[in-house]
Amino acid sequence: MPATPGPARTGRRALLGMLAAAPLLAGPGVRARAEGRAAPGPVRAGEYRRVHDPSLGEDRPWYINDHCFVRGRDGLWHLFGITHPEPADPMDERIFAHATAPHPLGPWTKHAPALTADPDYFGETVLWAPHVVEHAGLYWMFYCGGGADRTRFAISAAVSADLWRWRRLPTGPLFRDGYLRATIAFWVASFMGLLLVYGLNTWLPEIMRAAGYELGASLSLLLVLNVGAVLGLLLAAASLAAGRPRLAATAALGCVLCGGVYLLVRLVLGDALGPGDVKLAGALGAAVGGVSLQAVAGMVVVSAVLTALLARLLRRRDQGRDARDRSEQVPAEQARAEQPGEQQPQGAPERQGRPEMARGVPHGPALLGPAWLLTALGP
DSSP: OOOOOOHHHHHHHHHHHHHHHHHHHSOHHHHHHHTTOOOOOOOOOOOOOOOOOTTTTSSSOEEEEEEEEEEOTTSOEEEEEEEEESSOOGGGOOEEEEEEESSTTSOOEEOSOSEEOOTTTTTOOEEEEEEEEEETTEEEEEEEEEOSOGGGOEEEEEEESSSSSOEEOTTOOSEESSOHHHHHHHHHHHHHHHHHHHHHHHHHHHHHHHTTOOHHHHHHHHHHHHHHHHHHHHHHHHHHTTTOHHHHHHHHHHHHHHHHHHHHHHHHHGGGSOHHHHHHHHHHHHHHHTTOHHHHHHHHHHHHHHHHHHHHHHHHHHHHHHHHHHHHHHHHHHHHHHOTTOOOOTTOOSOOOSOOOOOOOOOHHHHHHHHHHHHHHOO
């Protein structure tokens, strides 16, 4: 049994540990002097001053809370924030204040409210925490909106071209509480949809042949299903791009280009791709085509590289399995050979390893990954 260290040894260890940790625990000034650098000076906030009074023009004191500043293209600084008469009442905060100034220190000019809670907008009765950013020539205000049910608060957005006139997104809040069950249900439905699509593409011909149909009829039905899916995708893309002919054209070209490349590989190499891969490539090509045709070309190249890497990894895995099978088979054959009364059956194969199977490479992950990144991060 190891000896228990005494109090003196324990104290020395604690002291050594404190000395070792001293550089990490010391402040920036101590570390700077130890490293031969000039110690940084103290950070001072300076004198506080009131730059804007939201009570101007009101008959009682008002306050501003959770505010933000943004400089507009008009050269003015714009202030947006919660405003409400004193005392504070968070569940009655319904107005976003708006004020402008040529400089952050003022003078500030009070304007009409930027937004007021609208119960007709998905039950919105409370406005909190506005945050404004500029993107693609528009100003986006993200804020928290809620109502009487505190479990149903939401993150909503309003858009403005000049920081003066704001309109809420007609599609409703971006995120809302209370959708855990619906989110899980959508995940399950999406998985079942993929299972249905790939199951039909893989097993429909066999199911129809087992039911007594000719092979040609089963393949024709499979072709009709895939053509219908592609046409439905193009119609959906056209409806989404109504009034935006360039978007519809690039989506259609992306579908044709990406799906055509995979269809060509399918026709040339046969079993290298399945019909489901061709259809998935066409659908993702249409989605990425909405970004740009260069993005479609990039997706095809990156997907091909990822598929090649995946195929290499799977080949190494299969080679390792085959090597283990052979190493396990040799001792068994030697043991049978050492038994005098047992002979190898006539016509039996010399190798009784894992049965050979078609080792296909899944193309879906290599397609979905780049497509998601390009559509999510693209312009």
